[in-house]
Amino acid sequence: RELLFEEAATAEDVGPGDFFLDDSGAGELVLHVHPPSDPERSVLTFLNVGSGLEMRSESIYLYPARHHVCSRERVEKAAKSIERELLQQKAALRGRGDEAAADRLEEIVRGDLQLLRETGHCRGIENYSFHLSGRAAGSQPYTLLDWFDEDLLVVLDESHITIPQISAMYFGDRARKEKLVKHGFRLPSAMENRPLTSEEFWGSVSQTVFLSATPHAREKVWSSNAAREAGRPVEVPEMVIRPTFCLDPVISVHSKKDGVLEDVLRQLASQEERNEKTIILTVSKRDAEEMTTYLQEEGGVRCSYIHSDLNATERAQVLQNLQVGEISAVVGVNLLREGLDLPEVSLVLVLDADVMGFLRSETSLIQAVGRAARHREGRAVFYADQVTEAMATCIEETERRRSIQLEYNRANSLTPRTTRSSSMSSIFEIMGEDIQAEQRRISAFNSNSSRASSDEEIRPHVELKEMAKELPRVPGIYMFNDEKGTHLYIGKASNLRSRLMSYFQGSRPSDLRARRMEAMLRKAVDIETIECQCESEALVMEAQFIKAHQPVFNILLKDDTRFPWVLLTEGSLSSLPKFTVAYDARGSRRAFGPFVSSQSCREILQKLESKFQIANARVAAKYASSSDAVQKYLNLVEEACAWLEQDEDHQIGSLADWIRLSDDMQRTMAVDRKSALRGLASDLGLESPPTRIEAFDCSHLQ
Numbered sequence: 001r002e003l004l005f006e007e008a009a010t011a012e013d014v015g016p017g018d019f020f021l022d023d024s025g026a027g028e029l030v031l032h033v034h035p036p037s038d039p040e041r042s043v044l045t046f047l048n049v050g051s052g053l054e055m056r057s058e059s060i061y062l063y064p065a066r067h068h069v070c071s072r073e074r075v076e077k078a079a080k081s082i083e084r085e086l087l088q089q090k091a092a093l094r095g096r097g098d099e100a101a102a103d104r105l106e107e108i109v110r111g112d113l114q115l116l117r118e119t120g121h122c123r124g125i126e127n128y129s130f131h132l133s134g135r136a137a138g139s140q141p142y143t144l145l146d147w148f149d150e151d152l153l154v155v156l157d158e159s160h161i162t163i164p165q166i167s168a169m170y171f172g173d174r175a176r177k178e179k180l181v182k183h184g185f186r187l188p189s190a191m192e193n194r195p196l197t198s199e200e201f202w203g204s205v206s207q208t209v210f211l212s213a214t215p216h217a218r219e220k221v222w223s224s225n226a227a228r229e230a231g232r233p234v235e236v237p238e239m240v241i242r243p244t245f246c247l248d249p250v251i252s253v254h255s256k257k258d259g260v261l262e263d264v265l266r267q268l269a270s271q272e273e274r275n276e277k278t279i280i281l282t283v284s285k286r287d288a289e290e291m292t293t294y295l296q297e298e299g300g301v302r303c304s305y306i307h308s309d310l311n312a313t314e315r316a317q318v319l320q321n322l323q324v325g326e327i328s329a330v331v332g333v334n335l336l337r338e339g340l341d342l343p344e345v346s347l348v349l350v351l352d353a354d355v356m357g358f359l360r361s362e363t364s365l366i367q368a369v370g371r372a373a374r375h376r377e378g379r380a381v382f383y384a385d386q387v388t389e390a391m392a393t394c395i396e397e398t399e400r401r402r403s404i405q406l407e408y409n410r411a412n413s414l415t416p417r418t419t420r421s422s423s424m425s426s427i428f429e430i431m432g433e434d435i436q437a438e439q440r441r442i443s444a445f446n447s448n449s450s451r452a453s454s455d456e457e458i459r460p461h462v463e464l465k466e467m468a469k470e471l472p473r474v475p476g477i478y479m480f481n482d483e484k485g486t487h488l489y490i491g492k493a494s495n496l497r498s499r500l501m502s503y504f505q506g507s508r509p510s511d512l513r514a515r516r517m518e519a520m521l522r523k524a525v526d527i528e529t530i531e532c533q534c535e536s537e538a539l540v541m542e543a544q545f546i547k548a549h550q551p552v553f554n555i556l557l558k559d560d561t562r563f564p565w566v567l568l569t570e571g572s573l574s575s576l577p578k579f580t581v582a583y584d585a586r587g588s589r590r591a592f593g594p595f596v597s598s599q600s601c602r603e604i605l606q607k608l609e610s611k612f613q614i615a616n617a618r619v620a621a622k623y624a625s626s627s628d629a630v631q632k633y634l635n636l637v638e639e640a641c642a643w644l645e646q647d648e649d650h651q652i653g654s655l656a657d658w659i660r661l662s663d664d665m666q667r668t669m670a671v672d673r674k675s676a677l678r679g680l681a682s683d684l685g686l687e688s689p690p691t692r693i694e695a696f697d698c699s700h701l702q
Helices: 072-095 099-119 125-133 159-182 188-192 198-203 217-229 260-273 285-299 312-324 362-372 389-411 432-452 462-469 496-504 512-523 535-549 552-556 598-612 614-622 628-646 673-684
Strands: 019-022 028-033 044-048 054-057 153-157 207-211 250-254 277-281 303-306 329-332 345-350 379-383 476-481 487-493 526-531 565-568 579-582 590-592
Touching: 072 099, 072 125, 072 188, 099 125, 099 512, 125 188, 153 159, 159 188, 159 198, 159 207, 159 217, 207 217, 250 389, 260 277, 260 285, 260 345, 260 379, 277 362, 285 303, 285 329, 285 614, 303 312, 312 329, 345 362, 362 379, 362 389, 462 496, 462 526, 476 496, 476 535, 487 496, 487 512, 487 535, 487 552, 496 526, 512 552, 565 598, 565 628, 579 598, 590 628, 598 614, 598 628, 614 628
Parallel strands: 153 207, 250 379, 277 329, 277 345, 303 329, 345 379
Antiparallel strands: 019 028, 028 044, 044 054, 476 487, 476 526, 565 579, 565 590
16 A cells, blocks of 8 residues: 555656656656655655656556556565575476476576566566565455445345355466466465455455345345344345336247247337337357357347457447437447346347256346336247246246236236436547547647757667668568677568558557567667568468577567467257367367468458358258258358368468368378478478478469
8 A cells, every 4th residue: 555655756766656647748747646645745756767857646547457666675575586486386396296387487487587677677577576575375355345334335236146156256366377387477475465265355345235136045045144133023125016016027938949040130120019028048269159140140230249359448338329219239248247237128038048057047048138117018039948946946936926916006006117328428529529639638738848858868779769660561570689690570561661560660669578578679779671572471480580580579578379270060960060269279170371460360251151151051051940051051161161261362271280282192191290301201292301390381282
């Protein structure tokens, strides 16, 4: 806590541990936070490093991020402590014979220590918080709960979900970090940077209110025990009657044998006529995407999918589009449940409702059906060939609530009315004017400060920028070198000039990676380039050079040198084979690539779906009652594989996992690395098997 009030004496003293704002590259601002005990000064003071001008303010917006604020002395003390633990853990790893893990740990930690000492930050700095904060081993970590008084009242909405998450956060975090520690990716002290245990959380909370439409027995028992201890009657209040007097939805069960897709299209057409909205629930993200494509192309339905691959802003935008009428249906998996207020939705379609599992449990079904409870005409359809126990419980509970609501409305002569639509606007839209005003105020201050400072120091990498201006606009690789000629960083580019110039733009994001890149540029004195024929060649050459030279900033920045592949998964009785993107092709029966980027792979998947209609065919096959549709889909998959193998755009051909040569060789080497190398020597007539193959260009083969 005391670190939040740390203040540099002068602009020259600014360094790691002080707040600063970097706006559009116009200059650096230092944010001083003054203690409340200092009434003579504003709470906040902005100081321009270059000119020394100050601007005072009472408030500023600080957006969510991870902040570790430490003085130079504490960082150095923590670094020495980290080095001691590193030596102990290296000895432990080597003691059990794991030399690779010991070497890996030293490489990672030494790199992080170098960045900590030079910049005050490193990637994953939170893993060193035990050393930086000076806490005792096993002690409770600091959280927001420490800032509240003892009379804190905690309200847990959707408690059937939030309570298990409190325990799961700790155990999930520990299980993940134990594996990282075991294999030399983290020091054991990284496990001290953790969530609270369930016992620690409840020990910090004195009173709680649980809210849930589907409460777990656990909440009921806790509430009953608390009531008995307080001498009050044991009862759980039910909020069954809504302010709008709407009833719980009517649930009907439709057999999957009658044609799921046809019935879904009929339901959506009826909804469109009434200008009402629909939610469709699938059992997987892939199903959601493919169902969306099918509905758009086969039925002309205005719909979008929503699942965890979309970020929060994108998900909010999809739901907002549903509210304003740009789309009439949303297809999703498990995000369209707890607490989602969409009064425009009058119909929920649950596909594969009889599938056993979490997504079709009693709680999940009740929550899913509840998405239509804000509409006076709310209803739900379960597509199933049998009524499971979860379905039966959901239907029974919904009918019980409906009867209570209906009786109340009749007794009081009340008419249900649809809930008024709520705003889906993001915080950035709601506070847009305030945020823009804040940005204009800081920009104006920066501009005035820049003009006032006529002796602005020339940045150390101006000469590098001049070098970049002279580079050709061709693919290739580039290397930043220090004064000794050592490679600091190696990268690839489709356009050398544009890529290198991007390092010297006036506006740079003030994130951790940008700071590390700035540290690299301060050390660099020369740029070396090698021109290539195409970006694919640059991709392979970059990987070779990084592997050979091990540039320090490629390691510190943890650049991903793996290549993405398009894989065809294995089919089974319960799932159809499908194309997907992965960075590891080992163990895959059919793999195509590698490609320059994951974006290239996604473009290939889009081409496959548009050229062969695989997405629609898969949806039709999944919900078809005969095997004809399945066989038709498998035939399309084989055609797509043949197209991938023959199209020259995809013949980069790596031997890292397997390599398919031309048809006249009459075989495919899809075995382990050593066998593949021996087979290649035989096919090509080599005197001895090669020891290693980085890449194989087969684009010229017909």
